[in-house]
Amino acid sequence: MPPPLTFRLLAGCRVSMERGIGFLEGHSDLDAGRAFDSFGGADARAFRSHMDQWLDGANGPKTHFHPFKSDLDHRNCFVFKYKEHRLYGFLCHPEDSDPRFQLCSLCIYATKHEHNSDRRELDRVEQWGKSLSAQEAISKIYPPKLRKGEGRTPWTN
């Protein structure tokens, strides 16, 4: 049985009541956290800056990060960008008490030299976003509220 996935919140950033960022880890396919940790110098600063901007509530510029709202198959996907580096993840709303809270769960690292994102990478991110193991990992950080007489209710994207 594979070890359960884990979710690690981004450290060293402003704590926001509206948005959060973290890394889904525990599988060889989930390499966004490893890639982010290995960044140094300008790469690390650029991603940190772009993440800060999103956490602060900015919705652009698209050269820094963007969702894929117009792509119905990948509308929960999200990407942070710097040069050829891409950190792909999915957006979800894990807070029962505040359904507006947005969490960006980063999953996959890729390098890209073409204009359009590789749909296979987005497909993988979507699959991770829908997986129960990912939901369970995130639920450990954002535990769902138990209602009387009810079991745990999974969060939805």
Add this chain to the structure above:
Amino acid sequence: MDELKTTTHWTAQSIENFTYRVASDFLAQVETTIEKGEVSRSELAHRLNRTLGRVSQLFNPSNITVSSAVRLVRAAGMKVALVAYDDNDAENKNGPVNSDLFYQCWKQMGSPKTFFELARTTAPIVNFGYWDEAATCGIEIGRVHTTQNSITRPVN
């Protein structure tokens, strides 16, 4: 980047980090202007008399100086200000305030160009009128300072 796996904000780790973040926020404002279609990169290159490649280098936060920032925004038809502020976060636990936030607030205030314009925007409304007692205790005219100004005044 082990030093960034801490509870303090990553820009508190070094001046270089803080500088990079400030430059990145500034360049995000210019890039947003480009994305809105107000100016293109090729138009910027033309106005700056530089190649597209050289203009792209200007969008690297590591390369930004005050002089290059001014050149860039002037070519984009904008202006730039260096703003010092105190957000009660001397230890920088929360990182810098996004420069676009200052711009949005300035626009919300009616884009004042001088301290006089700012004072006119924020000065409390002063009403001259009769006190309630005027009808029974003789006429007394007084200044009634309300707590409402152009920001807090309810919109009709």
